[in-house]
Amino acid sequence: MELAELLDIAEEWQKAQKPIRICCCTSTACQPTVSLAIKQALEEAVAAEDLEDQVQVCGVGCLGLCGKGPLVKIEPDEIVYEQVSPDQAPSIVAALKGETSAASKLEPEHPFFTRQMKVVLEHSGNIDPERIEDYIRVGGYQALYHALHEMTTDEVVDAMVSSGLRGRGGAGYPTGLKWATVAKSRGERKFVVCNGDEGDPGAFMDRSILESDPHRVLEGMAIAAYTVGADQGFLYIRGEYPLAIKRLQKAIQQGKRMGLLGTQIFETSFNFRVDIRIGAGAFVCGEETALMASIEGGRGTPRPRPPYPAESGLWGYPTLVNNVETFANVASIIRNGPKWFADIGTEGSKGTKVFALTGQIANTGLIEVPMGTPLREIVEDIGGGAPGYGSVKAVQTGGPSGGCIPADLFDTSLDYESLFRIGSIMGSGGMVVMDETTSMIDVADFYVEFCMDESCGKCVPCRVGTQQMHQLLTKIRSGEATRDDLDRLEELCDVVRHTSFCGLGQSAPNPVLSTLRYFRNEYEALLSDHDVV
Amino acid sequence: MTVKTLTIDDKLVSAREQDTILDVARESGIPIPTLCHLDGVKDVGACRLCLVEIASGSPDRPNRLQPACVTKVVEGMVVYTATERLKKYRRMIVELLFSERNHICSVCVANGHCELQDIAITVGMDHVRYEYVSPLCEVDITHGLFGVDQNRCILCTRCVRVCDEIEGAHTWDVAGRGIGARVITDLHQSWGEARSCTSCGKCVLACPTGAIFRQGATVAEMDRDRSRLSVLMTAREKREWIG
Ligand SMILES: Cc1cc2nc3c(=O)[nH]c(=O)nc-3n(C[C@H](O)[C@H](O)[C@H](O)COP(=O)(O)O)c2cc1C
Ligand code: SF4
Ligand code: SF4
Ligand code: FES
Numbered sequence: 001m002e003l004a005e006l007l008d009i010a011e012e013w014q015k016a017q018k019p020i021r022i023c024c025c026t027s028t029a030c031q032p033t034v035s036l037a038i039k040q041a042l043e044e045a046v047a048a049e050d051l052e053d054q055v056q057v058c059g060v061g062c063l064g065l066c067g068k069g070p071l072v073k074i075e076p077d078e079i080v081y082e083q084v085s086p087d088q089a090p091s092i093v094a095a096l097k098g099e100t101s102a103a104s105k106l107e108p109e110h111p112f113f114t115r116q117m118k119v120v121l122e123h124s125g126n127i128d129p130e131r132i133e134d135y136i137r138v139g140g141y142q143a144l145y146h147a148l149h150e151m152t153t154d155e156v157v158d159a160m161v162s163s164g165l166r167g168r169g170g171a172g173y174p175t176g177l178k179w180a181t182v183a184k185s186r187g188e189r190k191f192v193v194c195n196g197d198e199g200d201p202g203a204f205m206d207r208s209i210l211e212s213d214p215h216r217v218l219e220g221m222a223i224a225a226y227t228v229g230a231d232q233g234f235l236y237i238r239g240e241y242p243l244a245i246k247r248l249q250k251a252i253q254q255g256k257r258m259g260l261l262g263t264q265i266f267e268t269s270f271n272f273r274v275d276i277r278i279g280a281g282a283f284v285c286g287e288e289t290a291l292m293a294s295i296e297g298g299r300g301t302p303r304p305r306p307p308y309p310a311e312s313g314l315w316g317y318p319t320l321v322n323n324v325e326t327f328a329n330v331a332s333i334i335r336n337g338p339k340w341f342a343d344i345g346t347e348g349s350k351g352t353k354v355f356a357l358t359g360q361i362a363n364t365g366l367i368e369v370p371m372g373t374p375l376r377e378i379v380e381d382i383g384g385g386a387p388g389y390g391s392v393k394a395v396q397t398g399g400p401s402g403g404c405i406p407a408d409l410f411d412t413s414l415d416y417e418s419l420f421r422i423g424s425i426m427g428s429g430g431m432v433v434m435d436e437t438t439s440m441i442d443v444a445d446f447y448v449e450f451c452m453d454e455s456c457g458k459c460v461p462c463r464v465g466t467q468q469m470h471q472l473l474t475k476i477r478s479g480e481a482t483r484d485d486l487d488r489l490e491e492l493c494d495v496v497r498h499t500s501f502c503g504l505g506q507s508a509p510n511p512v513l514s515t516l517r518y519f520r521n522e523y524e525a526l527l528s529d530h531d532v533v
Numbered sequence: 534m535t536v537k538t539l540t541i542d543d544k545l546v547s548a549r550e551q552d553t554i555l556d557v558a559r560e561s562g563i564p565i566p567t568l569c570h571l572d573g574v575k576d577v578g579a580c581r582l583c584l585v586e587i588a589s590g591s592p593d594r595p596n597r598l599q600p601a602c603v604t605k606v607v608e609g610m611v612v613y614t615a616t617e618r619l620k621k622y623r624r625m626i627v628e629l630l631f632s633e634r635n636h637i638c639s640v641c642v643a644n645g646h647c648e649l650q651d652i653a654i655t656v657g658m659d660h661v662r663y664e665y666v667s668p669l670c671e672v673d674i675t676h677g678l679f680g681v682d683q684n685r686c687i688l689c690t691r692c693v694r695v696c697d698e699i700e701g702a703h704t705w706d707v708a709g710r711g712i713g714a715r716v717i718t719d720l721h722q723s724w725g726e727a728r729s730c731t732s733c734g735k736c737v738l739a740c741p742t743g744a745i746f747r748q749g750a751t752v753a754e755m756d757r758d759r760s761r762l763s764v765l766m767t768a769r770e771k772r773e774w775i776g
Pocket of ligand 4: 566567568569570577578579580581582583584600601602603
């Protein structure tokens with residue numbers, strides 16, 4: 001494959017596009033079985049109206065507003081139909097000729113669409129994730145060409161460093177710095193690993209990226225591999241994501257066939273082979289050392305760091321581990337330049353962040369906003385507030401490692417530092433909205449029980465501590481606990497947080513600590529020796 | 534060999550480059566409690582009893598807690614092994630261990646010869662304030678010579694490592710997760726059916742509690758001569774049999 005060929009494919013596919021495109025979401029959230037029936041019904045309706053040379057029906061990735069799915073989008077008008085059923089297909093097609101459609105539609109001016117900024121999701125919902133040509137049509141693999149032919153590995157590292165990109169897997173470690181370390185590490189071979197374990201309850205950012213735009217992740221991994229000197233990559237995907245796995249398998253095959261993966265990529269000496277490893281759905285396998293143990297075929301438990309994977313990872317070789325969304329940013333940074341990226345976001349948190357917005361909120365789905373966006377804008381404008389007449393009480397970010405943010409702190413800017421300051425974390429991007437009927441203790445206990453079930457059992461504070469925390473929370477919820485029990489719970493949070501082996505245990509108390517910080521009265525009201533004044 | 538100097542509990546000590554904090558502390562006569570550590574096998578940092586405080590060097594940043602058994606010495610490092618905070622954490626960790634399974638010493642074969650019991654005394658843990666978890670645990674006496682009582686197991690994985698790294702049999706492993714984790718023999722068969730077991734007895738010597746025992750031992754009788762194990766391991770490390 002040469003650049004000219006790549007551009008030819010892009011042009012050819014652009015030409016093949018018809019003036020009007022009807023895009024049907026075929027991702028997991030829109031129930032692929034229903035949406036495939038919708039797609040077929042739309043194709044039949046287009047044929048019946050004799051519009052085949054003007055209108056094209058295509059399957060695309062996630063359109064974002066998952067709570068209102070199945071979704072269908074009309075291009076170039078950008079009209080989105082919600083809760084579509086196959087029998088509405090004729091009326092949607094008729095609407096193309098100016099008739100009013102029976103299907104409920106959302107205008108492109110809807111704040112859910114206008115307040116977002118898409119970098120990682122730029123092609124989600126626009127391109128067919130099962131066709132490499134469609135990715136090439138929108139500029140795909142040009143960043144890889146550019147990196148291989150026009151940039152030295154040092155230049156790529158510099159670009160990543162000055163972009164300010166930080167890892168999207170939770171900890172927010174500077175990506176450029178990590179790449180630089182792996183590039184410098186000495187090893188007979190090196191590996192690149194994409195962490196697609198996504199175990200947080202309520203999170204589906206990575207799944208959606210993989211289902212909607214798999215080549216974007218592969219391109220990011222290939223650029224990373226070139227930069228650090230790796231020739232083998234692994235995509236670690238949880239087994240609960242069959243559609244993502246299927247699309248990735250297809251994407252890898254297509255990439256190999258076109259010479260964009262495999263050997264002598266873009267006629268250079270760079271080789272990159274990618275394999276998929278399927279996880280069995282243990283949350284702790286998202287932790288990088290447990291993940292590597294799992295790839296090696298061992299029991300998925302964390303091991304001591306240092307040595308960090310960058311020095312000694314898979315089978316003892318230097319290994320770069322990054323999150324799906326982190327890799328999904330790479331091609332954009334290379335294509336548009338690090339300055340473009342660094343201009344988005346805040347001082348310490350650059351670029352955009354994808355969030356999975358769920359819970360008691362009118363518009364649930366997948367959103368992408370610049371770092372630094374106030375939480376209020378997401379809850380009230382994009383999310384549309386609580387459904388019905390309810391009011392929003394708090395938002396939980398960061399999943400089981402995160403915390404609850406009360407409504408009076410909704411002006412907080414969404415960036416790594418601000419969220420940490422108020423006792424939560426950015427995490428990987430789960431965002432659960434709770435209304436005033438929610439008991440914050442139930443929320444805390446839900447996450448503690450999750451951590452208890454997901455603890456690998458290696459270290460004592462996490463294995464037994466989370467169990468005891470859950471027992472105490474259950475006691476508090478039943479109204480039988482005393483002030484002593486609450487003290488004991490706080491003391492346990494302290495020991496589990498500071499003495500656990502890995503991030504799972506260390507952050508397991510966060511949901512309790514943050515609800516104690518902002519909603520302590522709810523705990524106290526349930527104590528049996530609570531003095532009523 | 535490069536020598537590193539560091540401070541442990543205000544005492545200046547010198548260490549070999551590859552030493553862990555635990556190695557130096559032991560050589561310098563500074564006690565640090567441990568449970569999952571066993572001389573001669575790989576450290577895993579699982580029990581968290583050996584946590585020490587490493588000075589951050591700045592009043593704005595809190596000291597870091599690190600397990601001494603897996604943390605390598607660094608030149609100029611300032612380490613505290615027995616701060617009030619550490620003592621409290623250690624006491625609570627032992628308390629959590631006691632709350633996990635059945636550790637009624639008075640009916641245990643290892644009573645008086647148990648490292649868990651010793652540690653409880655060392656850290657001053659004299660009563661358990663948490664509710665007992667008491668999961669259902671099996672006792673397996675299908676092996677002709679030895680037995681395993683899961684009620685007493687603290688999941689230190691010393692048996693797993695000694696069997697894998699020293700005997701080379703890898704009979705033991707861990708199955709399940711969280712509070713449901715258990716040590717198992719072979720592919721979760723009974724010990725008697727575990728074909729890989731060579732009946733060498735190293736796990737019996739390695740086990741810090743009464744979980745793995747010699748059959749026929751009754752209450753408080755299981756005194757084990759751990760020095761037999763250490764002789765073996767020192768010999769291996771120093772290659773005493775070779776040449
Ligand atoms: C318990 C636990 C679970 C984790 N789960 C994930 C996960 O599902 N996906 C992920 O990308 N990172 C996860 N991480 C973070 C990874 O260890 C690692 O930091 C990350 O993959 C690095 O990628 P990044 O620098 O691109 O963020 C988890 C960490 C812990 C402690
Ligand atoms: S903190 Fe929990 S998950 Fe992590 S090593 Fe310890 S027991 Fe396992
Ligand atoms: S059986 Fe004994 S040596 Fe093995 S893990 Fe349990 S307590 Fe440790
Ligand atoms: S002895 Fe160091 S963690 Fe157990």
